[in-house]
Amino acid sequence: MIGIVDLHKSFGSKKVLNGVNLEIPKGETMVVIGQSGSGKSVLLKLLIGVMTPDRGEIRIDGMNVAPLCGEERLRVTRKFGMLFQAAALFDSMTVAQNVAFGLKRYTDLGPDEIAGRVADSLAKVGLRGIERLMPHELSGGMKKRVGLARAIAYGPEIILYDEPSTGIDPIRADAINELIVLLKKEMNVTSVVITHDMVSATKVADRMAMLYEGRIIALGTPEEIKNSADPIVQQFIHGRAEGPIKNW
Amino acid sequence: MSRDRNGSLLAGFFRQMGEVWILFAETFRNLFRKPWERKNFLQQLEEIGARTLPVVSLTAAFGGLVFGLQTYVGFHRYVGQGSEAYGGPIISLGLTKELIPILVGLMVAGRVGSSMAAEIGTMRITEQVDALFTLGADPNRYLVVPRTAAAFLMLPCLTLFGDIIGIICGMFYNVTIMGVNGKVYLRNTLLYLQFWDVVSGLIKAAVFGIIIAVIGCWQGLKAEGGAEGVGRATTRAVVIASICILIVNFFISKFLPG
Numbered sequence: 001m002i003g004i005v006d007l008h009k010s011f012g013s014k015k016v017l018n019g020v021n022l023e024i025p026k027g028e029t030m031v032v033i034g035q036s037g038s039g040k041s042v043l044l045k046l047l048i049g050v051m052t053p054d055r056g057e058i059r060i061d062g063m064n065v066a067p068l069c070g071e072e073r074l075r076v077t078r079k080f081g082m083l084f085q086a087a088a089l090f091d092s093m094t095v096a097q098n099v100a101f102g103l104k105r106y107t108d109l110g111p112d113e114i115a116g117r118v119a120d121s122l123a124k125v126g127l128r129g130i131e132r133l134m135p136h137e138l139s140g141g142m143k144k145r146v147g148l149a150r151a152i153a154y155g156p157e158i159i160l161y162d163e164p165s166t167g168i169d170p171i172r173a174d175a176i177n178e179l180i181v182l183l184k185k186e187m188n189v190t191s192v193v194i195t196h197d198m199v200s201a202t203k204v205a206d207r208m209a210m211l212y213e214g215r216i217i218a219l220g221t222p223e224e225i226k227n228s229a230d231p232i233v234q235q236f237i238h239g240r241a242e243g244p245i246k247n248w
Numbered sequence: 249m250s251r252d253r254n255g256s257l258l259a260g261f262f263r264q265m266g267e268v269w270i271l272f273a274e275t276f277r278n279l280f281r282k283p284w285e286r287k288n289f290l291q292q293l294e295e296i297g298a299r300t301l302p303v304v305s306l307t308a309a310f311g312g313l314v315f316g317l318q319t320y321v322g323f324h325r326y327v328g329q330g331s332e333a334y335g336g337p338i339i340s341l342g343l344t345k346e347l348i349p350i351l352v353g354l355m356v357a358g359r360v361g362s363s364m365a366a367e368i369g370t371m372r373i374t375e376q377v378d379a380l381f382t383l384g385a386d387p388n389r390y391l392v393v394p395r396t397a398a399a400f401l402m403l404p405c406l407t408l409f410g411d412i413i414g415i416i417c418g419m420f421y422n423v424t425i426m427g428v429n430g431k432v433y434l435r436n437t438l439l440y441l442q443f444w445d446v447v448s449g450l451i452k453a454a455v456f457g458i459i460i461a462v463i464g465c466w467q468g469l470k471a472e473g474g475a476e477g478v479g480r481a482t483t484r485a486v487v488i489a490s491i492c493i494l495i496v497n498f499f500i501s502k503f504l505p506g
């Protein structure tokens with residue numbers, strides 16, 4: 001379970017998160033939507049611990065991990081898998097080494113078992129036989145999927161997806177949506193998914209949250225969000241330039 | 249050094265000193281904690297050693313030659329014909345204690361410190377450093393510790409190697425080119441050059457190794473703002489490390505027993 005309480009984060013004088021509160025029960029898929037630059041990626045980085053909040057709590061299974069750092073925080077990170085918005089593959093390593101990276105550190109598996117898991121994870125994202133390629137030999141969408149394979153390889157309990165379907169063709173994107181749903185069903189994974197795509201949001205979300213001006217301004221099932229009376233939410237999900245949001 | 253948004257140049261300087269110090273302390277602590285990143289460490293040893301050996305050989309050779317040349321001129325002019333063979337110990341002393349450690353330090357700063365900043369800086373701006381953390385590898389342990397440990401060990405080796413080349417070249421200039429009495433030259437050198445002279449140069453080199461690696465990694469880790477930012481970090485790593493080497497060198501010379 002993830003509990004976010006009154007989370008604040010600024011960069012210099014720029015306030016990005018300004019009191020975010022959100023509860024995500026175990027096994028739930030939470031989709032976060034919001035404008036570009038509203039702090040969605042920052043929220044995920046705070047959750048996993050690569051950034052530290054200025055103020056507020058992040059509760060993982062009841063423990064506040066916000067004040068932890070270094071070694072102690074790294075122990076909690078074991079529970080997480082993260083797909084970065086730009087994949088963030090290690091460019092000096094092959095695809096197989098990238099996917100095996102977490103397996104080597106988080107599990108005691110031998111080399112053969114690791115190779116098997118690497119192939120499994122790549123197959124799950126629809127990639128086969130590319131183990132020996134280097135990241136610069138991959139297309140943008142392939143990189144993203146390798147990043148996803150790397151995040152799910154060691155069986156994390158919580159997976160953070162930063163725009164999993166951006167830059168991927170519609171068929172593959174839908175396959176990834178199905179993978180997200182499958183991981184939730186089979187492994188009871190808790191997920192936070194950032195997406196700009198309302199169709200895939202509807203498909204994967206148990207609940208959705210909209211981030212606006214550093215706060216969660218709407219929270220509910222995809223149905224409730226679609227039928228929200230809030231003009232800001234309406235403008236955003238229908239993608240209209242006209243409306244209360246002016247600063248785009 | 250960049251000016252702080254709301255501070256003076258001096259405040260910025262001390263803040264940055266603090267950052268380096270914190271990084272160094274963290275690295276030092278992690279050095280004694282298992283597990284070590286052995287693979288990265290060996291890779292860095294090779295990187296630092298193999299990458300700089302040609303450059304170090306060349307600088308040491310010409311350092312030895314030119315130092316031999318001026319010492320010859322000095323003895324010839326001020327002490328007199330036939331005294332040049334006494335230049336041997338002076339050349340060796342100057343080379344092992346000062347010239348070679350500094351030349352090696354500056355060369356490695358240019359060659360290796362810059363590539364550390366560029367590599368880690370690129371990893372930072374492409375979020376690979378963050379990815380390391382999410383996959384269970386502490387960036388300090390994975391990146392900074394192996395580099396610092398490797399530089400700490402490799403710089404004395406390179407310096408010792410440079411000492412030998414420099415001394416040989418100094419002797420080559422005097423004995424072979426200028427016709428100084430080789431036996432006297434060699435006897436004087438062996439008689440007056442002390443073990444400690446060489447060791448104190450190696451101690452300096454080890455300190456320079458730490459300076460180069462920590463400053464290179466520090467600049468890399470705080471790189472931001474795309475390719476331009478990485479470029480800036482790279483240049484800064486070299487400039488700052490080189491200046492630090494020259495300053496620290498003076499103080500070590502001053503305070504290490506003669």
Ligand SMILES: Nc1ncnc2c1ncn2[C@@H]1O[C@H](COP(=O)(O)OP(=O)(O)OP(=O)(O)O)[C@@H](O)[C@H]1O
Nearest residue numbers: 011014016034035036037038039040041042043085
């Ligand atoms: N490391 C950083 N240093 C300074 N500012 C940052 C940093 N990371 C993010 N920001 C700022 O925080 C704000 C939110 O960034 P974030 O990446 O979270 O946006 P986002 O909601 O993910 O947008 P997008 O949908 O375009 O990915 C941006 O204004 C950005 O400038």
Ligand SMILES: [Mg+2]
Nearest residue numbers: 040041085162
């Ligand atoms: Mg983002």
